[in-house]
Amino acid sequence: MAQYKNIPADGLAGLKEFYKTDAISGFIVFLLALPLSLGIAKASEFPPLMGLITAIIGGLVVSLLMGSRLTIKGPAAGLIVIVAGAVNEFGGGEKGWHLALGAIVVAGVIQVLFGVLKFGRLVDFFPISAIHGMLAAIGLIIIAKQIPVLLDIDPAMTKGLGPLGLFAKIPEFFTHFNPKATAIGIGSLAIMLGWPYVKNKYLKIIPAPLIVLFVAIPADLIIDFQISEPKNAIVHVGNLLNNIRVNVDFSGIAQTGIFLKYVIMFALVGTLESLLTVKAIDMMDPYKRKSNANKDIIAIGVGNTLAGILGGLPMISEVARSSANVTNGAKTRWANFFHGFFILVFVLLASDLIELIPNAALAAMLITVGIRLAHPKEFINMFRIGKEQSFVFLSTIFFTLYEDLLVGIAVGIVLKMIIHLLNGAPISSFFKAHAMVSFEGNECLIEINKVAIFSNFLGIKRKLDEIPVGFKVTIDLKNATLVDHSVMESLSRFKYDYEAIDGGKVNILGLDELHPFSKHKLAARKKK
Numbered sequence: 001m002a003q004y005k006n007i008p009a010d011g012l013a014g015l016k017e018f019y020k021t022d023a024i025s026g027f028i029v030f031l032l033a034l035p036l037s038l039g040i041a042k043a044s045e046f047p048p049l050m051g052l053i054t055a056i057i058g059g060l061v062v063s064l065l066m067g068s069r070l071t072i073k074g075p076a077a078g079l080i081v082i083v084a085g086a087v088n089e090f091g092g093g094e095k096g097w098h099l100a101l102g103a104i105v106v107a108g109v110i111q112v113l114f115g116v117l118k119f120g121r122l123v124d125f126f127p128i129s130a131i132h133g134m135l136a137a138i139g140l141i142i143i144a145k146q147i148p149v150l151l152d153i154d155p156a157m158t159k160g161l162g163p164l165g166l167f168a169k170i171p172e173f174f175t176h177f178n179p180k181a182t183a184i185g186i187g188s189l190a191i192m193l194g195w196p197y198v199k200n201k202y203l204k205i206i207p208a209p210l211i212v213l214f215v216a217i218p219a220d221l222i223i224d225f226q227i228s229e230p231k232n233a234i235v236h237v238g239n240l241l242n243n244i245r246v247n248v249d250f251s252g253i254a255q256t257g258i259f260l261k262y263v264i265m266f267a268l269v270g271t272l273e274s275l276l277t278v279k280a281i282d283m284m285d286p287y288k289r290k291s292n293a294n295k296d297i298i299a300i301g302v303g304n305t306l307a308g309i310l311g312g313l314p315m316i317s318e319v320a321r322s323s324a325n326v327t328n329g330a331k332t333r334w335a336n337f338f339h340g341f342f343i344l345v346f347v348l349l350a351s352d353l354i355e356l357i358p359n360a361a362l363a364a365m366l367i368t369v370g371i372r373l374a375h376p377k378e379f380i381n382m383f384r385i386g387k388e389q390s391f392v393f394l395s396t397i398f399f400t401l402y403e404d405l406l407v408g409i410a411v412g413i414v415l416k417m418i419i420h421l422l423n424g425a426p427i428s429s430f431f432k433a434h435a436m437v438s439f440e441g442n443e444c445l446i447e448i449n450k451v452a453i454f455s456n457f458l459g460i461k462r463k464l465d466e467i468p469v470g471f472k473v474t475i476d477l478k479n480a481t482l483v484d485h486s487v488m489e490s491l492s493r494f495k496y497d498y499e500a501i502d503g504g505k506v507n508i509l510g511l512d513e514l515h516p517f518s519k520h521k522l523a524a525r526k527k528k
Contacts, residue, residue, distance in 0.1 A: 007287050010069070014332035025330035026059075026338025029072055029321050032207040033339060034346065036321075036369075038235055038354065039362030040075045043145060044083035046097055046313055049237045051075045052347050053244075054303075054312035059340015062303040062315070063333050067295030068278050070285055072321035072336050073303060075313040077369040078273050079266075081141045082405060083313060086262040090252050097311070099252035103259055104308035107266035111301030114271055120293030123275035124461050127454040128486045129389040130412025131272070132378060133396025137408055139373025140167075140401060142366055148173050149363035150189065152181030163401045184219050185360030188212045192368040207324065209365050216361035217353070225358055235357045240347045247311030265406055266304075270316050274300055277317040279493070284326045288501040320369070386517040386524055388419050389485055416454065416484075423526055425451045425482050433459025437466075444471045449479040454486035464494050469502035477510035481527040488522040 008014050015022070033055050041051025058073030066073065083100065090099035114122070144166035148158050153173050158166060195208035225234055253259050278291045296317065304314045325335050347354070382393040392415050400408025417430065433456040434449040444467050452460060467473060475491060477483060495506040514525035 007289065008069075008331040010332065015334045018331040019334065021329050021331055022335040023338045025325050025328040025335040027342055028205075028207065028328045029325050029335065029339040030342035030346070031210045032324055033072070033074055033321055034343060034354075035209045035213060035357065035362060036077075036365055037075050037343070038237070038357065039366050040077055040080060041313055042235065042359065042362060043077075043080045043142070043149075043366055044075075044313055045087040045092070046083065047238070047243075047311070048235050049240065049243055049347075050312045052237075052343055053240075053310055054307045054315050056340045056344045056347075057303050057307050057310075057312060058315045059336050059338070059343065061306060061340075062299045063336040063340065065295075065299035065302060066333060066336070067292030067297075067299065068281065068317065069289055069291070069333050070322060070326050070330050070335070071278055071281050071291075071296070071317035072325050072339055073300065073315050074318050074321065074339075076273065076316045076318045077142055077366060078135065078138050078373070079270060079314055079316065080145075080366075081138055082262065082265045082269060084145070085404060086258075086266075089258050089262075090255070098247060098249035099255075100262065101248040101308045101311060102250040102252045103262040104266055104314050105248050105250075105305050106259075107263045107270065107314065108301045108304030108306075108308055110263065110267040111271055111304060112298050113301075114267070115294045115296070115298030115301060118294045119271075120275065120297060121458055121461055123272055123279070124457055124490060125454065126272065126409070126486075127392060127412060127416040127484070128489055129382060129385075129392040130396045130409055130416065131276070132382065133393040133412055134269075134400060134405060134409050136374040136378050136393070137397040137400035137405070139370040139375075140397065142370035143374065146363040146366045146370065150182065150185035150360050150367060151176075152178035152185070152360055180223050180225075181358060181360040184216050184223075184358050185364050187219075188216055188361040188364035189367060191215065192364055193371070205328075208368075212361050212365065213357065216358050217356045220356045220358050225356075235355055235359060235362065237347075237351050237354045239351065240344075244310060246309055248309050261406065265404075266314050269405060270300070270304070270314050271297055274317040277319045277322055280319060281317070281322045281326060283496070284323065286326075290497075290501060320372075384518060385485055385520045385522060388517060388524065392416050392419070413455075420451070420453050420482065420484065423482055425453060429453075430455050432456055433463075435460045435463055437463050439471075442471055444473045445476060446473065447476045447479065448483075451482040452477070452480055452487045453482065453484045457487050457490060460487070461490065467498075467504075469504060471504045473498065473504060473506045475506065475508045477508065478513055480510065480514065482525070483514060484524045485517075485522060488524065492522060 037051035037055045038048045041048045055074040062073040086100035086103055087096035090096040141163045144163045151173050153176055191212050192208050198204055275293055278296055282291050383390045392412050395415055396408045396412035399411040429451045436447045438445045498504050498506050515528045516523040516525050
């Protein structure tokens, strides 16, 4: 790692050296996180204030424990579907909120155990096409649920409707829209979608959600939303100090099936999304620092346990806010701390200002998140990688929309295994990696035999992680009969990380002896 000599110090030394740059980045991220945390909480059917409590805990507490340096911890749009589902299945309203918190707290404890047991490699088990399908489905569900809010439709019209039902009723929603709220919502959506195309470098520094607030709050005052519009058109926050109490209720454990279902989904999906974000942000880190994934899971588990007790949403390492943190020059974990600190100060001193935000503006922000998750580029890219990837991707989306996330990801995994069986993968190799490692001087040879697929890659990954830095590594696939897309992408990521971060060299042999399923460089390959 000689090319990165001036790596920022961690802990108090890092605070002393970089407090200015980290405070500036933390402040910009706070401007982005404040409205999104409110919108995510409301969409999750939690009190909006609880989204801010989660962001405060993610900043002030989790930043001190986390294993990554530049990620921002807080509520995430990717968990809206699960949280809202838990609230509704536990009875809805305030009762559903309190009972859902019990599942969140237990899931937080499980995440701590995940980290202690070093389950950070969990992300490498799931097929990538199923993960992308899950994220795209979450995006579509967010869009379906927020369109009625954007149009300020009477909530009674959407009661009991699932994602597919909501999409089917969109034409009817447009016949009942509220002109004032819709004007603010459509304008906010135009700003969110159009802001990335702004060319002025000074304007681009300002987060799009902040521009939305600059437009939406004055519009609220001009239209006099507080008096002229129904209560569901405005955000209601309340006083932070009056709401800090133990809100969790564990009596939902009596509904064993529902309770276990949501504990699993909170723990599994939250951990998976966090690990994916940590990997992505490590690649953006200009100093190429490697995060401690297991330590990060422990920190998030602690944060979720505390947030759940107080009434907050589950948190993850959130990708959009983390990306903004890197882009704005953050150097250490203290940027995350400052983001939480600024939210706390704002909530204590300016909560009345928050209550001027129209819900239609928050819905526009969340619809933008949904569009990013379910962007047409995702569908096109999956098709280019291979038709079998598209099949798994689309099936995961459909079953997630039709049933839930757990069923969707399970269907994706099963379909992927069936495809591997049809391509000649023996069942005996599904969970057993056939990889041999040998060293000679500063050279390392990894020979992968039989099949290398998502379900046995953890064994291969364990051997890759044990290679010392600075070696010349050769990955030999000449004796492999099948290498799936998930493994191709993981090997490509390993090559990038090892060469950029660990100062070594990686050469992959034998790909020309395998027939690719498409022209994409990371397509699955099979013995000719």
